[in-house]
Structure formats: C-alpha cells, structure tokens
Amino acid sequence: MSANYLYPWKYSFYYKQAVKLRALQEELAGAYQYQRMRCPMHLSIGQEHWLPVFGSCMRKGDRIFSTHRSHSMYMAVSKRFEKLIAELYGLKEGCLRGKGGSMHLKDLESGLESSTPIVGSSLGISLGSALASKHLHQDVLTVTYFGDGACEEGILHEALNLASVHQLPILFLCENNMFSCNTSIDKRQPSNQMTRFADAHCIHSIRIEYGASFESIHEKLRLAIQAARKEPIFVEINTFRLYEHCGHLPDPEQGDRSKFDYTDYCNRDPINVLLRTYDELVREYKESRGFYKSMIASFQEAEI
C-alpha cells in the first residue's frame, strides 16, 4: 500500500499540524541539553500524529485530564506554545507560573484541566468532572487520558466500574505505547489489548491500530467522542515512543527496547512517512523548526 493511498492529501490540514508538533518537540529536545529547562521532560515524539485529529473533535468547555506525558494533550488542544515553553523554563509567564513544569501542564482556557504525574491518579478526579456535568446537567465531555501503565493500577478498574455504574459522560483515552518507562508490556500484562478492561466493565470500546489512516482515526475518535457525551466510552490508540521515557534523546535500546524495533517503528512512524511522501510537508516542517527554534531561544536567556 502506498503512502499516498494511506495518507491522502485530503487530510493535509492534520498532516501540517502534526509535522509542526514534531518540529516543536525536536526543538525542545535540542534546547533541553543546555539544562536551562530544569524539570523532567516527557516528550511525545512518535506519538503526536493523532493529536490534531483529537483536538479537532473537542468542543469549548470540554475538560481533559492527563498523565505525566502532558505535552500531548497540551499540544492537542492549546495553541499557546509560548506558555508551554515558559513553563519548562520555570518562568512566571508559564502556564503554571513555574509551579508544575513539564509533568503538570494545564491550559484552563483550552480545556486541559489537570495533568497528574502519578500513574493513574488523574483518573480519580476526572470522574468528578464527569459526575459534576451529569449532576449539574451540563453538556460537557470529560476526557481522561492515560497510558498502558495506568491499566496496571487499581484505580483504572475502580474508575471504569464507577463510570459504568453511574453512566458518566467520560471518554477513557488510553494510549498504548507498549512501554512503561523501558519495560515492555509483555513483562507487565498477559495481553497487549487494553480494551479488555472496558469489556470487563460493560463499557463500549474502540481500538485504533498503529499506523491507522487519519481518516480512520478521525472517524473512530469522532464517533467515540460523540457517544461519550452520553455514556462512558473507552478508546485504545496504539503508538510507539521514539524518544526516551524522560529526556531529550532518541531511545533505540534502553531496557527492553530493541534497536530492531526502533528502526522498524522509525520507518513506519506516520510523521516520517508523511515527510517522505509530501515535499510540501517537508517545507512546513523545516519552517516550523526555524520558527520554534527562535521561539525557544527567546526564553533561553530568561532569568530562571
């Protein structure tokens, strides 16, 4: 199957946004080495292609709760990247005025309500957001975003159970990147299908395979989000992280990760495929690298 067929130009709006997010993150990685961003940083390089699609399905007033890898949700719904960068530098202009750093990103105006770096912890308070919208009769969707690691926490099962029993308007958005830090899912769970937890709690689930077309991602997310405004829905999206769990370097072989897999996924990475396929996106990517480089440089010398 050719890339043009899998990724037709019809969805170029998303492609352009996705390559910009890659450019932003690579520039952040480049600047991180100077140790002026004095906080642990969890990049989403390799996992960003679906974020613009997800962001386009959100309505004003919807509320999102994230894990430690909070750059993802921030990039999905907020355009205020200066505030993100300032937060990484610990500046008072940051989205949390320097109180939270990379792992606690919020943008209340855009709907990113909270990011909690303790695995699974944001699931609890996100239920409260959903309960509030139901009790107060508000048409508000709550999205709780977490990874495959959170599926090993007791609170996931408690949260699915509560959401199901009370039919809360909430989307459980599970991004399965197959690694908890650098430990493979094979060593942590008897199956790599996270949707099985939704089945156990009588919650409808949708699975988005690695490398799915943007059309398919859009259709599945759109339907899931529409349904989750009325009842709990579980979405599993499969991705692969190309950079370190925490840090600014590519991660081909730490822990259980193998160079073979890394090379394979680098090759299949949706954004790499897009950049190989469309010259216009390469131009967009290069321009964005330059744009974000200057943006980050403007904070580099700030008093921290």
Add this chain to the structure above:
Amino acid sequence: MAKNHAESIRLAILEFLEKKPEAILMCEGIKDGFYGTIDGISNLRPGQSVELPCSENACVGMALGSASYGVLPILCFQRVEFALLAMEQLVNNGSKLSYLTDGERTNPSLFRFVIGRGWGQGPSHSQSLEALFAQIPETRVFLPVFPEDSDYIINSFCDEASPTISLEHRWIHYAQPRGAVTVSGSPYVVRKGEDCTIAATSYNVLIALKVADIFAEHKVKIEVVNQFLVAPLNSNAVIASTRKTGRLLTLDLGSKSIGLGKALIADCAINGVRFESKPLSLGCKSSFSGSSLRLVDDYYLTAQDIGDALMSIMNVYDQIKRDAILRECAKLDNSTVKDVPSTSFTGPF
C-alpha cells in the same frame, strides 16, 4: 430530650442538601443510614444521593474532582481504615489543584470517616490515625465530639478551598449537645478551671469531663479544651489555658508518638508558656486494639490513666487523696461493660 450527635448530623446534612441543590451525599450503603446520621436522606433527596461501590480511591477522587466543578460533595466511609485505600487521591490531588491553578480550581468537599470502638472492632476497625491525615497539606482535619462541632463542620466545608476531613468516633454519635458554646472552627474551652489544663479530642473529651468532675470534688479545678480542630494546628486555646493554669495534660485519641498532643506541648514551649510542672502526654497505650473485651484496657485510655497523670502533674502525694481519686476513677471505668458506650458519658451536660 435534645437530639444526640447522630440525629443532629442527620438534620444538618438534610438541611444542607435542601439549601444547596448542587450538593451531593455519597456513601457505601447509603440506604443503611450510616449509624443514623443520614437515615432516610436517600429517599428524601434521591437526586442528591449517590450510592458508592467499594472503590474507595476512585470515589474520593470523584468527590474531589466534582468539587472543582461546582458540586459540594459529602462522602462517608464506614471506617477510617477504608480511607487508607484512598490516601493516593487525598494526598496527590487533595489541595494540589488549587495550588497549581492559583485557586482557580478548588476542592470544597467533606469526607466523613468513622473511627470504630467496642464490640470487638479489633485492630482494623478502631484506629483513628488523625496524625496521618493531619500531614496532608492544606487539608482541614476535625475530631468532633459535640453536635455543635459537626454543625460547624457541615456548614463550613463549602466555604473552603481545600478538602475537610471529619473523623467521627463511633461513640460520640451518642453525645448530647454541650450547650452554651459557639463553635467557630477554633478549639475551645468546654470546662473552666484554674489548676490544670487537659487538651483532648473526640471521645477523650467526654472522659476528661468526667474525670474533671471527680477532681472538682477534691477541690482541684481542671480546665478542658476541646481541640476538635486537628489540622491546621491551632494551639491558641491550649496556650491561653496553660498560661493560666501552668499545667498541661494532652490526650491523643490515636498514637501519642508524633501526635497532636506533642505538637500542642511544643507550641506552648515555643510561645514561652511557663510550666509549673512538666507537661504530660497520653495516647492509646499500645500499637493496636485487640478484639477481645479482656484486651480493651491494654489499648484505650481510662479515667484511671487520666487521673493518675493529673495527680502526677499536680504533685498530689497525699496517699489518702490519691486512693480516693483513683477509686472514683475506677468506679467510673467499671460503671459499664467496657466495649459499649456508657450512657453516663454522653450527657446531657
């Protein structure tokens, strides 16, 4: 007869729900009435009553989160030990959202956790653990004893940015109103005296009042402070009282090690209170409460323990007086079977 503490809590919660439609009551076994403290409320206010599964951590998270979005939740757990399963949400999310958003997202919520005692509750249903909860930053922790205390707690939590935890000792549910006190959220004097201060919480306040009666018959006037607010620490009443009496005995409901009593004594010292004799601190007497009736006195403070400590602080060496006081304390301790609440302790006062 005045309403007892349980009936008074029920009325306060019902009125709160009627007054505030955004409020909700959450409880495991909501129809069972939670020791009479919410009897029938789920029938009277069904739209504001939420039954909970045994998912304590997510339930506490749900309550905390709902409070950030306009709901005023009151959540009840049958025993405080179940709340240990929810410490993750209480500590990791309790008041941190408010800190991270500079107060744009707050968590006005009330958590009612019951401390068990009696009828063989044993080591897993009788801990109070107030010092543990008191360590959660910016979280109010109460150990109420009188109905007036709970009235204040139920009607004030909604004005706070942070969660409120009320640790309700099972036996204080039978307490009658103290009367003639205006509870404003600060610890207060419940019995005036000039000779020695007792700072106590929860059920220990009731024992302290009885012991104070015994000492009064021997011309020793004990002042009793109801330190019902555990956190944030407010030692003003104890400092003022100890400045007057020069003597202080603290009674922790849980462990006295690194507990409230020691913190109060330290605050007195830091604030330059001059002690006439060295202060003493009592708390539960062993690590765990055994289930058997035979083991009750190994763990719980008795009137005799308190009487003995007071005489040590007061330098009462007259053997005849000592024997008389201890005899009366023993009579009080033995006035009822020790694993059920004594009606003589609960008022009217």
